[in-house]
Amino acid sequence: MKYRNQFLITSIVLITLGSCAQKDEQNDGWRDLFNGEDLSGWKTVAGTATFEVANGEIIGTAVAGSPNTFLITEELFGDFILELELKVEHSSSNSGVMARGQYDPAGREGKGLVFGYQIEADPTERGWSAGIYDEARRGWLYPVDLNPEAKSLFKIGEYNHYRIEAIGDEIKTWLNGQEVAYVVDDMDKTGFVGLQVHSIRNAEDAGRKTYFKNVKIKTENLDPKPWGKDLPVVNNRLNQLTDYEIANGWRLLFNGQNSEGWKGAYKDSFPTEGWSITDGILTIAKTDGSESQNAGDIVTTEQFSAFDLAFDFRLTEGANSGLKYFVTLSEGNKGSAIGLEYQILDDEKHPDAKMGIDGNRTLSSLYDLITSSKQPRFVRPIGEWNKGRVVVYPDNRVEHYINGVKVVEYVRGSQEFRDLVAISKYKIWENFGEAPQGHILLQDHGDEVSFKNIKIKTLN
Template sequence: MKYTRNLFAVLLTSITLASCATEQKAEDGWTDLFNGKDLTGWKPVAGTATFEVVDGTIVGSAVAGSPNTFLITEENYGDYILELDLKIEHLSSNSGVMTRGQFDPAARDGKGLVYGYQIEADPSERAWSGGLYDEARRGWLYPLDLNPEAKTAFKMGEFNHYRIEAIGDEIKTWINGQPVAYVVDDMDKTGFIGLQVHSIQKPEDAGRKTSFKNVRIQTENLEPKPFEKDIFVVNNSLNALTEYEKENGWKLLFNGQNADGWKGAYKETFPESGWSVKDGVLNIAASDGRESANAGDIVTTEKFAAFDLAFEFKLTEGANSGVKYFVTLSEGNTGSAIGLEYQVLDDDNHPDAKMGRDGNRTMASLYDLIKADKNARFIKPVGEWNKGRVVVTPDNKVAHYLNGVKVVEYVRGSQEYRDLVAISKYEKWENFGEAEEGHILLQDHGDDVSFKNIKIKTLK
């Protein structure tokens, strides 16, 4: 009997300890998505790359001739915090983590297609790891030109710790503790989590490995981790700012409801016709294609010196417009007011794209001065929204961005800049573009062009 009682006590103690361990895991709030032994709860789709478990790690191996292959969870998730460790051993092995991923099994003649939000693992010189790519759909949503400090976070040949928050319409990422990307987007509310083995271009890269481990998730009582630094937010909601943006000094220049904060150039009021606000969009109607000859340009009532300006624009076929800055309205000229111009143009169908010097009148260029160095894959076609951005720092360094990619850089007032002005249409204007402050201008060039999500932050 004594032996039986002792055995019962040992069993009871063991059960109690096991129960405590289980409770501790529940209190912690994390659930392991990978058990460290096999691929239970996961399945490969869309390609023929292989996945196996080696020493508690999921190892994916590239296969020649295969498209991108994904190991995806059998369960879908909505709001969550995901953490995992990811290692890339070769430059050919671009990878990523699908977040609220989607799968169409009928696509590609029944081979299936994975699409949706992907958090990048990019071992190339570009170094956009942690950025947000919309796989097989819209392309890059958050290139790391928007947060260049984060380009050094990812370590080649080492396990990198990823943290991904998908809460409501917000997706935020960290690599090795460093804040990387912040996107507000409402396209997908739920979806699977997926681990990518990318397709390869060279047969000799077959067998290259990408590894994943310590994959865990929280789905309840979520506590978002704040970004301590001021990270640029790609906010795809309509004319709205997050609390984070407001705390960091951003404000809307267009409220989406009316023309408050804007007036006609050289006028005291907003134009009575031509410009309109409807469904959260600011539009200039088509007229006869002439520059500022009908409704006319509009400018902010406020002036700005150093700033970060972001906006979206949508062109119709053959359309021409522009976003100007450091507009003083002091020149007394006819036509469009004078200022530095971020060109807004249908490069394929407007003749201005072939004028000027070496393409310096094409979309996103510093008009008539510096050609935008852009890749066609980062240009949205006519009828879709493109994202523009102009950053002017207090030391007069200026950058233009198109859809998150930096395409122009220069320094206002530098000798190089003045040499360009001297051979441009602006050579007759003394100290062109060097005013201490000026208005932001949206141009009426007689074509149908729309704007939205216009926001600005003063830089000090």
């Protein structure tokens, strides 16, 4: 009897230990943020939309006249991997997930303000779900124009699976198993997880519902998921690439320390005055507003044909500059060297914005040829940093972006392109813009403009 009891006790212990081990293995460090029964550990802030629990789901209901409303965790998190499922049933029910979210109870005159990184749920035709938005602060960080294949991933009326990794200064998102957005930014290192019910424009959309379930998080022994797709990274480190970017062929055109890789246009060396490098920032000084008559333009010593080029720029009030590409330096002209130009301009204060045809000399336009289709809300104010991007594909398709939003597209050498050249200031140059390769140029237009994070990837 004694031995039998010992055997039973030993068996129970082994079974219990085995069950615990199996449970730990299944959980693998994950824990539920939502218990499926009530909203313990959560609180509603910043609006009057409602959240309730039914059938193991969190259900958020839109309310007329309410600003964005958030259900946020009482616990704060630093590095984590978060997974959840989200469903909206109507195109008006914009939503999102706050990652390292911030809350100011005194914001909006004491009504409370939620701000910080938000992972978008966009049921509209725009299709920017799982893009990264900086709520109530800087706006879009990673619009899904940067990853157009992801625009069709979100399914309205169905549950969509989100995965969010916030590790160090890197935030990555997946939607229904596919990579979407990759941002490198260190503005917020800790914060809450939040679920959003967006404000509504039309009273008839009151009562629309957003659903969340299976909300779980992992904060230790993090195992990042491989990032397999070759996608642009919005990298806010100062002149420093991620390992992923380096592995995928990106390199810096400006190292942040000196003028290596650059020289004056029509010169053998870098200008000795006018251009300066301070604290990782490349700046052309303000003079008299004239074009390339003082320090002069600078160009890369290397030439490029097909490439993906990204750069940050900061304008001062009333300033004018530009980034040119396919600059051959063969024209021997006076003033700025000839090339296709991504316009950099204070549209409100500089007179050049009113010249040309239908705004084709405004910020991010293909200068004097194609007007940028940008919306003002995607452009950051004068004195703040904006992100430019120019992509030239091997088949001569070209795209301009500002802050991740595509605003210009055309084909070099097409009949449409040549027709535009024929009515522009460039009509005197034979085969303008059609050189097989050329330098990249930063313009001295006599105004103070700064650059950083200039990086390029050649395309084959």
